[in-house]
Amino acid sequence: MNRRLSKLLQAARPTTEAAADSPLASDLAGLLTHEDADRARDRWKVTRARGAGRRSKALSMSWVLWLLVGPGVLVFLGENDAPSMLSYSATGARFGIGFFLPFVVITFAMGLVVQEMTVRLGAVTHRGHAELIFDRFGKFWGFFSLGDLVLGNFLTLVTEFIGIRAGLGFFGIRPGVAVGASLLVVFAAITTGRYWTWERITLGLAAFNALFVPAALFAHPNWHEVTHALLTWTPLPRGNSMDILILLLADIGATVTPWMIFFQQSAVVDKGMQPRDIRAGRVDTLLGALLATIFGIAAILATAPLFHHGIDASQFQAAQFAEALEPWIGRAGAALFALGIFEAGIVAAIAISTSSAYAFGEVLGTGHSLNRPLRDAWPFYSILLGSAAAAAALVLIPRAPLEFIVLIVNVVAVLAMPPALAFLMLLVNDRDVMGDNVNGLWANVAAITVTVLLIVAGVGFGVATVFPHWLKL
Amino acid sequence: MNPADARPERIENDAYSAAPGIDDPQAVLSVLEADQIVAAKQRMHFGRRKLSRGVSILLWGMRVYVVIMMVLLVISAIRGIHSAP
Numbered sequence: 001m002n003r004r005l006s007k008l009l010q011a012a013r014p015t016t017e018a019a020a021d022s023p024l025a026s027d028l029a030g031l032l033t034h035e036d037a038d039r040a041r042d043r044w045k046v047t048r049a050r051g052a053g054r055r056s057k058a059l060s061m062s063w064v065l066w067l068l069v070g071p072g073v074l075v076f077l078g079e080n081d082a083p084s085m086l087s088y089s090a091t092g093a094r095f096g097i098g099f100f101l102p103f104v105v106i107t108f109a110m111g112l113v114v115q116e117m118t119v120r121l122g123a124v125t126h127r128g129h130a131e132l133i134f135d136r137f138g139k140f141w142g143f144f145s146l147g148d149l150v151l152g153n154f155l156t157l158v159t160e161f162i163g164i165r166a167g168l169g170f171f172g173i174r175p176g177v178a179v180g181a182s183l184l185v186v187f188a189a190i191t192t193g194r195y196w197t198w199e200r201i202t203l204g205l206a207a208f209n210a211l212f213v214p215a216a217l218f219a220h221p222n223w224h225e226v227t228h229a230l231l232t233w234t235p236l237p238r239g240n241s242m243d244i245l246i247l248l249l250a251d252i253g254a255t256v257t258p259w260m261i262f263f264q265q266s267a268v269v270d271k272g273m274q275p276r277d278i279r280a281g282r283v284d285t286l287l288g289a290l291l292a293t294i295f296g297i298a299a300i301l302a303t304a305p306l307f308h309h310g311i312d313a314s315q316f317q318a319a320q321f322a323e324a325l326e327p328w329i330g331r332a333g334a335a336l337f338a339l340g341i342f343e344a345g346i347v348a349a350i351a352i353s354t355s356s357a358y359a360f361g362e363v364l365g366t367g368h369s370l371n372r373p374l375r376d377a378w379p380f381y382s383i384l385l386g387s388a389a390a391a392a393a394l395v396l397i398p399r400a401p402l403e404f405i406v407l408i409v410n411v412v413a414v415l416a417m418p419p420a421l422a423f424l425m426l427l428v429n430d431r432d433v434m435g436d437n438v439n440g441l442w443a444n445v446a447a448i449t450v451t452v453l454l455i456v457a458g459v460g461f462g463v464a465t466v467f468p469h470w471l472k473l
Numbered sequence: 474m475n476p477a478d479a480r481p482e483r484i485e486n487d488a489y490s491a492a493p494g495i496d497d498p499q500a501v502l503s504v505l506e507a508d509q510i511v512a513a514k515q516r517m518h519f520g521r522r523k524l525s526r527g528v529s530i531l532l533w534g535m536r537v538y539v540v541i542m543m544v545l546l547v548i549s550a551i552r553g554i555h556s557a558p
Binding site: 033 | 493504505506513524535546549
């Protein structure tokens, strides 16, 4: 260990000083790793793009944005995962076009408020979320937080593989082949040993979330009805109140979840973003939220014909939506829908297993970067692949309680979210950590509003569970 | 304006026209912040914050909330499975 360096480095603090201008420069120069060099290469491209602004501002801005887009789009399209798209599908099939369309827009606005804070935290501190919680709140609270994440992530990963199996099952592909091939894709994405390459491959896959748009167009939605619903929040859903409440919670859990916080902050750090990139990070996050909103609404529109034709979708699982839709949106539309569910599952499987691996790596203090080669950071990659493989294996076990997991996964996300938001808000308001980038008044008002809404939704669910007859009044 | 936005990065002055590599430490150090270097991060941590009574109550309240809600969720899911046709 470099003694002089250890003496100089006492406690972390928010800084924007270039390493070359630091008094530690000569010590750090001898301790650089390939991870640093890879990250520097990504930063070098960004600074070159900014430098191009002297020739053409528009070109420079577009280039910078292209280089910095990634974590925000990935986190939102990753969260448009198999259980989320199935929640939207169930919403469209059971309640048609109405209240839930603007409700989904609001839930994504909530997600945007939360995720913007993770961009700032990552860019300013260069630390992942788990690492910061352990640093600032200690192991006791750190392990609670990590426990919530691990439980939620594993259950969600299982549902991703259920979606993968069901999506490819529509085309007659056997479960073992579908799940095994998907695991290979997850593995292939990480063998590059470069964050940038991993991010671009995953973004390329995530683009197929757009398949829900043509599937919706095949359903020939009534655009007047869609506009009316978006503007008036009507017609209101009717039927079993507990079912409506569960769908409300599932749709909220489809946009705000703990893994998103951990993933985006760690991805921002791995990408090497700095405080001066926060504006671009916000654009990235906004773009992700917009795309995810459009694709989520498209899933509702695609399955609305089932509601209009009185098809009972209350017990539908993944592939059954595609099969049931075939008479109304045709074979091509149904195939697009099934492919969309498969895509949603595989992109989320990559993102969520990476989120678990980042968190464990940060806590264990081992290498936790996609810029590290496999042999150099094998614990990080083992957790990433191991969590995905365990979830995949569970899906293939006969009589595994998959129905139970599908039922609870999005609700678990909603219920685990308030504590995650509490840690996030405490960190982002901590001047010792954030310096001048602490939350402003309106950011705090928005974040507290989101937290209160989530708690109200959770308590509503709790009351309805304990006193189910109240909902029947 | 955020001071970070005002700081011109060396590379914008064409100090390095080739992509930085591990064999050129100065180029690497010129585009990364000191706090971004892995060796520095491993040795430098944000210390523990002192939890006020209010923060402790908030964190414990959230923990109790999650435990109660998870129990209710399991009850609800089991009911749901048993009531399914």
